[in-house]
C-alpha cells in the first residue's frame with residue numbers, strides 16, 4: 181500500500197524548499213516536531229548544540245556533516261578484550277567497571293578514544309518540539325549521538341549518523357531515547373553506521389509514542405563483537421512502558437539485538453515490528469525478553485541466521501501461517517500479514533497474550549501493514565537518506 185504522508189512544513193531555505201513529514205506511522209503519529217517554526221541552518225557545532233537543547237520550538241536543517249569527532253578531544257582509559265576471535269574484535273571501554281562486573285575479564289591495557297561519543301554529558305541533547313532534518317543525501321552527524329531526555333515531540337529525519345568510536349563497546353550510542361520521552365517521537369529515514377554501541381536505545385524510563393521508521397541500520401563493520409564484520413548492538417528497547425512502532429526499516433549486515441526488547445521484571449514494552457526488511461543477519465534479529473510484548477508481522481527476513489531468538493522470556497506473536505494470520509486478524513479487527521523467511525532459520529513464537537494486549541492499542545489496530553514481499557520492495561527503494569528532502 182502507499183503510505184500517506186501529510187506535509188506539515190514546506191519552508192524556504194535559500195530558495196530550496198525543505199519538507200518535514202507530518203504523519204509518523206503507528207505510535208508516534210501525533211509527532212509534529214518544530215511544527216511551523218521557520219527552517220534554519222546552524223553555522224557551527226556550538227550553534228547546533230544550542231538550538232537542539234534550548235526550549236524553543238525549532239526546525240533545524242543540516243545541509244552538511246557536522247563533525248564532532250574531535251570536538252571534546254580524546255581521553256584514555258582502561259579497556260578489556262571480551263572477544264578473542266579474529267579478525268578485528270571490538271574491545272570494551274571499562275565503563276562503570278563493565279569488564280569486571282559483566283565480563284569474566286579484568287581490564288587489560290589502555291586505549292584512547294574520542295570523548296564526544298561517550299555518555300550523557302557529551303551527547304547532543306534534544307529538547308522538546310524540535311525537528312532536526314538533513315537536506316540531501318549526506319547531511320548529518322559524525323562522531324556524536326543524540327540524547328532525548330525528558331523530551332516530547334521530536335522528529336529526527338534524513339540524517340547520516342556515523343563513526344562513533346566504532347572500535348569500542350561503550351564508545352557511544354547513535355541515538356538514546358532515555359529517561360523520559362513523554363511522548364511522540366519520530367526517527368525516520370536516517371542512515372546509521374559505524375557506531376561503538378547501540379544504533380538506538382531507549383533506556384529504562386518510558387519511551388512512549390515512538391516511531392522508528394524507514395531507517396537504514398547498516399551493520400557493516402571493521403570491528404565487531406564476533407569478528408564477522410557485522411555489528412551486534414543494533415536496537416535495545418528496555419524502558420518501563422515503552423510503546424514503539426518499528427516499521428519499514430532496512431537492517432543489514434548485523435548480528436544481534438535487532439531489536440532486543442525487554443529484560444527487566446515489572447517493565448513492559450509494546451513493540452510493533454512491521455514491514456521491515458532484514459538481510460544478511462549473521463546472528464539474531466528479534467530477541468523478546470522479560471516484559472516484551474512484540475507483534476512481528478509483514479517483515480521479510482532474507483538470509484537471517486536467527487530471525488527471532490528461541491526460548492526467550494518475552495511475549496511475542498510472530499505471524500507465519502494462514503492460521504496465525506487469521507487469529508491475529510480476528511483479534512485486531514484488521515488484516516494482519518505474515519512474515520516471510522527466506523534462507524533463514526525457523527521461528528516459533530505464537531503467544532496470543534500479545535494480541536490480547538495490543539487489540540486495545542489504536543496505533544496497532546489502526547496500522548495497515550503491507551505484505552512482506554511488498555515491504556521488501558518498498559523498503560529497499562525508500563529507506564535511508566535522500567528519499568525525503
Ligand SMILES: *[C@@H]1O[C@H](CO)[C@@H](O)[C@H](O)[C@H]1NC(C)=O
Nearest residue numbers: 235236237307308309332333
Ligand atoms: C511544546 O509545544 C507544546 C505545544 O505548543 C507546548 O504546550 C509545550 O509547552 C512545548 N514544550 C516545551 C518544552 O517548550
